[in-house]
Amino acid sequence: MTAGLMAYMLISVTMFGLGIYGLMERRNLVGLLISVELMLNAAGINFMAFNYYLMPDKVDGQIMTIFVIGLAAAEATLFLAIVFAVFRYYRSINVEKVDHLRG
Amino acid sequence: MIDVLLPEVSALTGLLILFFLSLSDNLSDALARRVTLIWSLVTVVCSFIALDQTGLLFSESYRIDSYSQLFKLIIAVGLFFNALLGWPLRSIPEEQRTEYYLFFFSAGLGMMLLASVFNFLVLYLAMELVAYSVYAMVGMRRDRTESIESAVKYFLVGAVSSAVGLYGLSLIYGAAQGLTFGALVEALRQGTVEPRLLIPGVVMVFSSFLFKLAAFPFHVWAPDAYDGAASPVAMFLASVSKLAGIAALFRIVYLLHPFLPRLETALGVIAILTMSYGNFVAFRQKSAKRLFAYSSIAQAGYILLGMIGFAASSPQAVMFYSIVYLLMNLVLFLVTLALEESRADPEISSFAGLYKRNALLAFSLMVSLFSLAGVPPLSGFFGKWLLFSSAAEQGHIWLVVLAILNSVISLYYYLFVVKAAYFGDPDKKYSPLPSTFTARSAAFVLSVAIAMLGLFPRPLFDFLTSLNLAQALAP
Numbered sequence: 001m002t003a004g005l006m007a008y009m010l011i012s013v014t015m016f017g018l019g020i021y022g023l024m025e026r027r028n029l030v031g032l033l034i035s036v037e038l039m040l041n042a043a044g045i046n047f048m049a050f051n052y053y054l055m056p057d058k059v060d061g062q063i064m065t066i067f068v069i070g071l072a073a074a075e076a077t078l079f080l081a082i083v084f085a086v087f088r089y090y091r092s093i094n095v096e097k098v099d100h101l102r103g
Numbered sequence: 104m105i106d107v108l109l110p111e112v113s114a115l116t117g118l119l120i121l122f123f124l125s126l127s128d129n130l131s132d133a134l135a136r137r138v139t140l141i142w143s144l145v146t147v148v149c150s151f152i153a154l155d156q157t158g159l160l161f162s163e164s165y166r167i168d169s170y171s172q173l174f175k176l177i178i179a180v181g182l183f184f185n186a187l188l189g190w191p192l193r194s195i196p197e198e199q200r201t202e203y204y205l206f207f208f209s210a211g212l213g214m215m216l217l218a219s220v221f222n223f224l225v226l227y228l229a230m231e232l233v234a235y236s237v238y239a240m241v242g243m244r245r246d247r248t249e250s251i252e253s254a255v256k257y258f259l260v261g262a263v264s265s266a267v268g269l270y271g272l273s274l275i276y277g278a279a280q281g282l283t284f285g286a287l288v289e290a291l292r293q294g295t296v297e298p299r300l301l302i303p304g305v306v307m308v309f310s311s312f313l314f315k316l317a318a319f320p321f322h323v324w325a326p327d328a329y330d331g332a333a334s335p336v337a338m339f340l341a342s343v344s345k346l347a348g349i350a351a352l353f354r355i356v357y358l359l360h361p362f363l364p365r366l367e368t369a370l371g372v373i374a375i376l377t378m379s380y381g382n383f384v385a386f387r388q389k390s391a392k393r394l395f396a397y398s399s400i401a402q403a404g405y406i407l408l409g410m411i412g413f414a415a416s417s418p419q420a421v422m423f424y425s426i427v428y429l430l431m432n433l434v435l436f437l438v439t440l441a442l443e444e445s446r447a448d449p450e451i452s453s454f455a456g457l458y459k460r461n462a463l464l465a466f467s468l469m470v471s472l473f474s475l476a477g478v479p480p481l482s483g484f485f486g487k488w489l490l491f492s493s494a495a496e497q498g499h500i501w502l503v504v505l506a507i508l509n510s511v512i513s514l515y516y517y518l519f520v521v522k523a524a525y526f527g528d529p530d531k532k533y534s535p536l537p538s539t540f541t542a543r544s545a546a547f548v549l550s551v552a553i554a555m556l557g558l559f560p561r562p563l564f565d566f567l568t569s570l571n572l573a574q575a576l577a578p
Contacts, residue, residue, distance in 0.1 A: 016270055023263060032259055039266035046273035050280075060282045064224050068269065071231050075262060078235055082242050082258055085251045098252050 008049035015042035029083045029093040033076060040072045107156045107167055110175040111215050113149040117142040118208040125201040132200035136190050139204040143183040146211070150176040163283045164222035168575035170418065173567075174218035174350040177426055181343035182211045184433050188545055189335030193443060194246045203243060210236035210339070214347035222283045223272045226351060230268075230315070234261050237344060241332040247448075253331020260324045261314070268311025274304030284358055288578040291362040305363065308355075315348035316403045317396075319377040326388075329396040334443055337392050338436035341399045346425050349403075353410050353421055357576040360411075367411045371494070371502045374411070378404025378509045385516045391442075391449045394516065395435050398475060401513060402428055408506050409490030412497045418572035420489035423564065427474065427486040427556060434471035434549045438464050441538050454520055456529025460536040463543055465524045467550035472521055474553045476514040482556035489564075 015038050022035030044065045051061025083093055090098050105112060120142060124135055154176060158167040186207065192200050213232030220226040238261065242254030278300035279287035290296045310321060317325035329337040360366055381401030388394040406428070409420045438457075441464055442449040458465040474483030487510060495503045538546075556563060 012273075019266070029255065029259075033262075036259075036262045036266050039263070040269060043266070043269040043273040046270070047276060050273070050277035054277065054280055058281075060224075061276060064227075064273075064276070064282065067224060067228060071228070074235060075231075078238060079258055079262070082238070082251070082255050085242065086255050089248050089251055098255065 002053055005049055005053040008045060008053075012042040012045040012049070015039070015045065027094050027096055029086065029095060029098075030080075032095070033079050033083075037072055037076065040068055040075075044068045106153060107158050107160065109153040109156075110146060110150040110172075110179060111212060113142075113146040114179075114208055114212040114215055117146060118205065118212055121201065121205040121208055125205050130201055132192075132197055135201040135204050136186070139186045139207060140183075142208075143179065143186045143211075147176070147179040147183050150179040159221065161222075161225075163285050164225050165216075165219050166221040167219060169570040170354070170422075170572050170575040171219040171350070173422060173570060173572075174346070174425075175215045177429060178211065178214050178218065178343050178347060178350075181346065181429050181433070182207070184545065184549075185335070185339050185343065187541060188433065188437050188440060189338065190541075192333060192335055194244045194250075194333040195335075196243075196245050199243050203240060206236040206240050207339070210240070210344065214343060214350075217347040218350040220351055220354070221285065223276065224282050227265075227269060227272060229351075230311075231265060233344060233347060234265060234315075237336075237340065240336045240339065241328055243336070244331070244333040247331070250331045250333075253327045257324050257328040257331075264311045264314035264321065267307050271304045271307025271309075271311065274300045275308065278304060284355070285578065288358055288362075291359075305359070305366075309352075312348060312352045312355075313373065316345060316352065316407070317400050318373060318403050318407060319380045319400075322377070322380065322400050325400055326393045326396040329392045330390060330448065334392065334436060334440050334448075337395075338433070338440070341395060341436065342429050342432045345399065345403060346429060349406055349421070349425060353418070354576060356410055357418070358578055367497070370407055370411045371499055374404045374407035375502055375505050375509075376404075377401070377407060378506060382509050382513045382516075385513070388516075389450050389452075391439050391451055391453070391520075394451060394520070395432070395439070398435075398513070398517075399432065401509070402475065405487060405490055405506065405510070408494050408499075408502060411499065412490075412493030412495070415573050416489065416496065417493040418576055419564065419567040420486070420493045422567050422572060423489055423560070424486035426563070427482045427553065430549050430553050430556075431471045431475050431483060434467050434546060434553070435475075437542060437546055437549070438468045441536060441542055444537065451520055451523055452527075454523040455527030457524040457536070460529060460534070461538055464536065464538060464546055467546040468524055469521050470550040470553050472517040474557065476517040477510045478514070480554070480557050482553050482560065485557050485560045 019035045019039035023032060026032050026035060047061040047065045086098055087093055120138060124130055154172045156167050156172060192203055195203055210233050213229045216229035220229055238258045241257050242251060244250035276282055278296045279290045314321040378401045381397045381404060385394055385397035388397060406421060406424055439449060442453050474481035477484045477487045491503045491506055
C-alpha cells in the first residue's frame with residue numbers, strides 16, 4: 001500500500017470512529033443521523049481511495065460512491081420524516097425521552 | 104432478456120401500478136388491496152414460469168440460477184399470502200393503506216434482487232431498498248404512541264448496521280480489487296487478497312447480515328419492531344423479509360467458506376447463541392407478537408446452523424426449512440390477526456379458549472406451533488432434521504446436540520400457547536371468534552401443507568435435489 005492510500009484510509013477510519021463516538025454521545029435524533037452520515041461517507045472515501053490507488057483504470061468505486069451519496073440522501077429524508085412524527089407525539093427529539101418499549 | 108427477469112419485472116410493475124394509484128386522493132384502500140392481491144398472484148405465476156432460467160447478467164453482477172429462482176418463487180408466494188391475510192390493515196390509517204401496498208411491492212422487489220445478487224453494489228442497493236420500505240411500513244401505525252418509537256429505534260439501529268456493512272464492503276472492495284463476487288473469489292483463489300482488509304471487511308458485512316436476520320448479538324430491534332408495528336407488518340418482517348436475508352447470506356457464505364475456514368466455527372457459535380437467546384427469553388414474554396419475535400430469532404439460529412454444513416445436502420436443507428418457516432409463521436400471524444378483531448396486540452392469555460371460539464384456527468395454530476418446536480410427524484421436524492444432519496455431516500456434533508436441546512426447550516413455551524388455546528377458559532363473555540372465509544381457507548391450506556410436507560417430504564425433497572442447488576451456488 002502506498003503512503004497516499006494509507007493517508008486516505010487513516011482519514012476514513014477516523015471519520016468512521018467519530019461517527020461511532022457520536023452515536024454513543026449524542027442524545028439528539030438529528031445528531032445521531034449526522035453520525036450515521038459520517039460513517040457512510042467514511043466508506044465513500046474508502047471506495048474512492050481504493051479506486052484511485054489500486055485500480056485507476058476502472059470506475060467501480062466511483063459508481064459505488066455516487067450510489068452511496070444518493071442513498072444517504074434518501075435515508076436522511078425518510079429519517080427526518082420519522083423524526084417529525086416523533087416530535088409530534090413526544091414534543092422532543094431527545095432519545096432519552098423516547099424510550100417506553102423494553103426489548 | 105425479459106423472461107429471465109420476469110419475477111423482478113413483475114414486482115417492479117406492481118410497484119409502478121401502486122405508485123400511480125397512490126397519487127390519486129379519492130382512492131379506496133379496498134381497490135389498492137385488490138390490485139395488490141391480483142398482482143402478487145401474477146408475480147407468483149411469473150416466478151413459476153421463470154423457475155428454470157439461468158444466466159449471469161449486467162457484467163457478472165446479477166446471477167439467475169435455480170437457487171435464486173426458487174427463492175424468488177418462495178418470496179412471491181410469501182408476498183401473496185401477506186397481501187391476502189394482512190387485510191384489513193386495522194391499525195394503519197386509511198389514507199396510508201395504498202402507500203402500505205406501494206412499500207409492500209418495493210420491499211418485494213428488493214427481496215427478489217437479494218436472491219440473485221452477485222455484486223456488492225447490487226447487494227447494498229437491494230438491502231437498502233428492502234430496509235427503507237420496511238422502515239416506512241413499521242412507522243405507519245398511528246393508534247399507539249410506542250409505534251413511532253419502535254420505528255425510530257428500528258431505523259437507527261438499521262441505519263447503523265448498514266453503515267457498518269457498507270464500510271465492510273469498502274474494505275472487501277479494496278481487498279478483492281473489484282465489486283463482483285466473481286472477482287472476490289478469483290482473488291481469493293490466487294491468494295492476492297490483503298487479509299488485513301478482507302477479515303475486518305467480512306466481519307463487518309456479516310454483522311450487518313446478522314442484523315437483518317435478527318441473530319445474536321444484533322437481535323435487540325426485533326421484539327420492539329414486531330410489537331410496535333401493525334401486525335400485518337410484523338407478519339411481513341417475520342416471514343418474507345427474513346427469508347430474503349437468508350437467501351443472500353447463504354450465497355455469500357457458500358462462496359467464501361472454502362477460503363475462510365474460521366467462518367464455519369464463527370457462524371456455528373453464533374447460531375447456537377442465537378437460538379439459545381431466542382428460546383430462553385421467549386419464556387418470559389406475555390405479548391404474542393413478542394413471543395413470535397423471539398421464536399423467529401430462534402428459528403434463524405437453526406437455519407444458520409444448517410448453513411454451515413457445507414455438505415452437498417446443506418442447500419436443500421436450508422431451502423426446505425425456509426419453505427416450512429414461511430408456512431409456519433404465516434399461520435402464527437394469521438391467528439394473531441384474527442384475534443385482533445377484539446383487541447390490538449393480543450397477549451398469550453388472549454389465546455385462552457380459542458378452541459371453543461374457533462376450532463379451525465386453534466387447530467392450525469397447534470399444528471404450526473408443534474411444527475416450529477419440531478414435533479415428529481410435522482414438517483418442522485423433517486426440516487430441522489435436514490438442517491442438523493447436514494451440520495453433523497460436517498462434524499459439528501456438539502453444536503447439533505446443543506441445537507437439539509434448544510428445540511426441546513422451545514417446546515415448553517410453544518406448548519404454553521397450545522395449552523392456553525385448548526384448555527384455557529375464555530373470558531366469561533366469550534363469543535365465537537368470527538373469521539373470514541379467506542382466513543379459514545388459508546389456515547386450512549397452510550396447516551395441511553405443514554402436515555403433508557412432514558408426512559410426505561419425499562416429493563419436495565427430491566424436487567430440491569433435482570434442482571442441483573449446490574452447483575447453482577458454486578462460483
